[in-house]
Amino acid sequence: MSVPIIHHPAFDAQFDASHRFPMSKFSRLAEILVEDGIVSAGGFHVPTPASPEWLRLAHDPLYVDQVLSRTVPAAIEKAIGFAVDEKVALRSRCATGGTVLTAKLALAEGLACNTAGGSHHAGRNGGAGFSVFNDVAVAAAGLLAEGDVGRILVVDCDVHQGDGTARIFAGEPRVFTLSLHGAKNYPAVKAQSDWDVALPDGTGDAAYLAALWAALHTAFDIARPELVFYNAGVDPHGDDRLGRLSLTDQGLAERDRTVIGFFRDRAVPVAAVIGGGYSRDIEALARRHTIVHRVAGEFA
Template identity: 80%
Template sequence: MAVPFIHHPAFDANFDPRHRFPMSKFSRLAEILVEDGVVGPAGYHVPAPALPGWLRLAHDPRYVDQVLFSAVPPAIEKAIGFSVDEKVAMRSRCATGGTVLAARLALAEGLACNTAGGSHHAGRDGGAGFSVFNDVAVAACVLLADGDASRILVVDCDVHQGDGTARIFAAEPRVFTLSIHAERNYPADKARSDLDVGLADGLGDEAYLSALSEALDAASARSRPDLVFYNAGVDPHRDDRLGRLALTDAGLAERDRRVVGYFRERGVAVAAVIGGGYSRDIEALARRHSILHRVANEFA
């Protein structure tokens, strides 16, 4: 059975190509997956925008309304890194809806992948670090509220710490947060995840994969999840503009293979999101993100 892949045209809010956030990568990623036959004939699953009630499970209702009505305070927009207009709000709702759909499809099929998501810097009171809504946090809250999952593990392999996710779930014992990140990278003010693995600058494939294996064993034993959210950020890559690590394409592929394989071998559902990745070369960046979906098809 084909692995379900999720995409919505609204994932791309059509930023100026000169913007620091490479928005067009989402459209190009979706095109590449079709061109290369990674997505099967049935095409993508298209998510509905996240409902306001879903968003309020993880975020302060006042902040949710500020986003929905294009009234985000300038200080929060500055922390996010771009203006939150109607198009950005819809993009954020659709990306979050995509992660909710990925989680539900993962529970049904074992594995599903979004072509967006991983906005892990958004906290309960507002966004930050190119993150408007914390899609993984919202999806986890929705599944817990609906009774579709009882114990959730977040495996965050973005190069930046998943600080927003950690803070949202700091007092929620049903959600275990694991963050494997470059210790000296953004954010300067780190949160406390249930398990943090801070890595030294310049770490390469072999050392990274060794640290990953140890972390997966520890997090799995402590959390005993029935669902895993996997943030497969490609910013640990050696060519990433905002990363500080030195993984290769092969290293990213093996990382994805180990995370997905670890939990699928144990019968645990995995919902994967693409996380961060930063480059002026959109073609190279989108192909880097496509590694996740290519690896996922190995588990079809």
């Protein structure tokens, strides 16, 4: 049986190629997965847009209504990094719905992967850092509210701290947030995750993987999760514009293999999202994002 992979055409809000957020990577990522036979033609699981009710479990109702009506204040749009127009609002709901579906399929089958998600800078009262809705937080809050799980672990390996997720779940004992990130990278003011591992610039594969292995043991022993959300951001890569941790393609693959294998060995379902990646070379970037889907296939 193949690992379920989730995609929706609306994940790509079709920004101009000159925009600093590489929006077209989402379409190219899906194309590569089909071209390389990782997903059969028509084989993607297609999500429905996240419902307003689920969005309001992680975000202030006023902010949710502003996104849905495309009336987000200019100050919040500036913090996000782009205007929240009709395509962006739909993309944000579909990407969040994609993570909800990814989590539900992971619970059913043990492992599932989104082709978007990981918008971890969005907080309860607004978006930030290219993040409109915090898809992992929405999915986690919804699953808890419906009683599908009782304990959740978020393993965030994006190069940027998962500050929005940490703040949304501060004081929520059922969600444990683990973040491995660049110490000197965005955001300038860090949140307090349940477990933070702040790494120096130029860390490299070996030191990164050693820190990851130790952190997974610590987080698992404390959280004892029934479900793991894994943010497999590729921006720690040495060629990423915003990275600085100097990981290689092989290092990213071993990172993904380590995280997924750690939890599958312990029979804990894993829902993976792609997180950040900011190379100007869309082809190279999209292929880098497919690493997690390829590695996940090893566990089918």
